Amino acid sequence: MFGLHYKLERKAVGLVLAVIVAASIGGLVEIAPLFTIDETVEEAPDMRLYTPLELAGRNIYIREGCYACHSQMIRTLQDEVERYGPFSLAVESRYDHPMLWGSKRTGPDLARIGDKYSDQWQVAHLIDPRAVVPESKMPAYAWLARTPLETENFGAHLDALRIVGVPYTDEMIASASSDALGQATPDGPRAAGVAQRYGDATQIRLFDGDAATVTEMDALVAYLQILGRLTDAATASTAANVE
């Protein structure tokens, strides 16, 4: 081993190649099979896609760095399952480009926060967290409710996601901007199309309670309310495998 190295350290190109080979093996062995082994991601026929409004909310979640303090990955540990719900399955984030599993819980896990609180609670909490939870350390996001949602080129977002593997249809892409507005204006003309394209279970309502404009608050709350509810696969497999 030392003899080989003694030769390598006198040849720059040899050293470079050796470093590349030595460093590549780990990633190849651990990452490549994740794309080919079928059991890596479970089957979930009922899995539905993010609507344009939820996707916009997800992008706001990313933009504001919410993942720095909130995980979206319930581990296979008893206390986590009891605190947050059934442990997370790989399939639940199969359309998450990128994933938001997180690495730190300054705040609680959000993998199953959907429908746990009312829209009113979520809006009030985002506007002034300490009005709802006095001990909270969360920043206030009051300005989200004042910022109209930019919906201009939603089709392009869905299109980009289709390229990386999310099965959005041509129709979904064509009506993406309209659907984004429709999901947050239940009495408007655009609402019906949303349920038709994304399923009857889609939550179509005034998320921020304000009918006048569709805001970033609408989008973020729509996203929070769908977390953990894209498929029932996790509830079905439940706590049988808890360690």
Add this chain to the structure above:
Amino acid sequence: MVSQLTLGERQGALCILLLLAACGLLMLGAGQNDPLGVHGGIVMLFGVLLIFVVISGYFAPEPGTDAAGRYYDDPSKVGIVLAMLWAVAGFFIGDWVAWLLVYPEMTFDAAWSSFGRLRPVHTTSVIFGFGGNALIATSFHVLQRTTRARLPDQLSPWFVLLGYNLFCLLAVSGYLIGITQSKEYAEPEWYADIWLVVVWVVYFLIYMRTLARRKEPHIYVANWYYMAFILVVAILHIVNNLAIPVSFAGAKSYSLFAGVQDAMTQWWYGHNAVAFFLTAGFLGMMYYYLPKRADRPIFSYRLSIISFWGITFMYMWAGSHHLHYTALPQWVQTLGMTFSVMLLVPSWASAGNALMTLNGAWHKVRDDATLRFMMMAAIFYGISTFEGSFMAIRPVNSLSHYTDWTIGHVHAGAMGWVALITFGSFYAVVPWLWKREAMYSARLVEVHFWFALAGTLVYVFAMWNSGITQGLMWRTYSEGGTLTYSFIDSLVAMHPYYFARAVGGLLFLIGALVGGYNIWMTIRTAEGVKPEVLADLPAPAAARQASTGR
């Protein structure tokens, strides 16, 4: 600066800068209704500003032929100054967000000021701004001394240094206006990522071109590490940042990977950013400056070989320990844990090698705060690599993961190892580069050492306490078999530790300010300027001078 460039290089610089400014203008035009436009403006301004700098020195006389007989250190000097500026900025933002967790109301009802946007400003400023500039600056210095060859030209080192800083600038300004990929430590969007690849290729070529001109048959150990840093960071950066932009007129992109594959790729990247950016590069620094300052040879050549190949091979397997008990298949978790534990061997080989090198020089460690910075760095390197292997063990990780313990671990590494070895190396190299007898004030180096050490210890102990408390509270059951504490109970229990952590960070920041002042005064003070020494010249010039008896 410009006067050291040949006429051809000045013209080359102008061409590159015009192209850069044009790219900025294009981004500005295309991204009018998108945050991309703001970045276009920044790129254009950056280019135009440097065009003025080049023009202002354009008609200065060209450097004489004897310039080729010296090492080219201007980029290293500027890199060190930039590193200190990023350090102060990064530590300040870090301490600011630490206080935000104590007093969460300090956000002015504005988007840019929330924890979520400021936190990556802190991590990027410190890791890439401070750490990256320190690595680039010292690597150019070490590369030339250990090969006894001058850098191949005067333009490409500037391209790397300034291009890299443009990347850092785009990164941190982007987070403030809402541009991020959300991948930890890989937040910048697609166009900034592409730019970094260009810069990095030139960086690699400088290394290869200089090595090709080396006058020493062997490549010194510090350069193995710098090479591994450059190569592997390139691999990690390219793979983890693969993404499809929504449009070329917008900043937003969607990662090529999703879910579990994305998680594994991200932490393969994330952990090896620690391994090859924050470890390999800084080990390169340690393997040169520590023996130089102590005036002792490296304790063991064989230990450094074991350590180098161990780190290069095994670290790349360890990333999955960030995903214990998650939806990642268990076989990958187990591999990650196994290699993480084994990593203790090469890690301690390097830490031990450094400390054993100091054998016979302990009186210097006592008297010389610069050497003490490096010694303390090696100790923290040993501590935090042990802690890392320990935390990668699944049952331990079930307690530590998601808690402040991780934050404490990272900062033991970042403050105790990365920052201390950098400050130690800077205090050694600044007088050499600027040809001074010594630093402006040895006493201020001493002051900085104690502030840095105290700050690190306060910070790390606070986070150990809060992390373990948090982990235990989350899993405590009452006699009735229900969870004893709500999440908010655990958050309330963190308050005193968050306060202590912010104080620790403040001490560390004060230390860096003292260090910055000391370095600045060393540069400014003309006293104690030393004449050129024979030993600090590239091989042919040194030989020529020796033979003519000058």
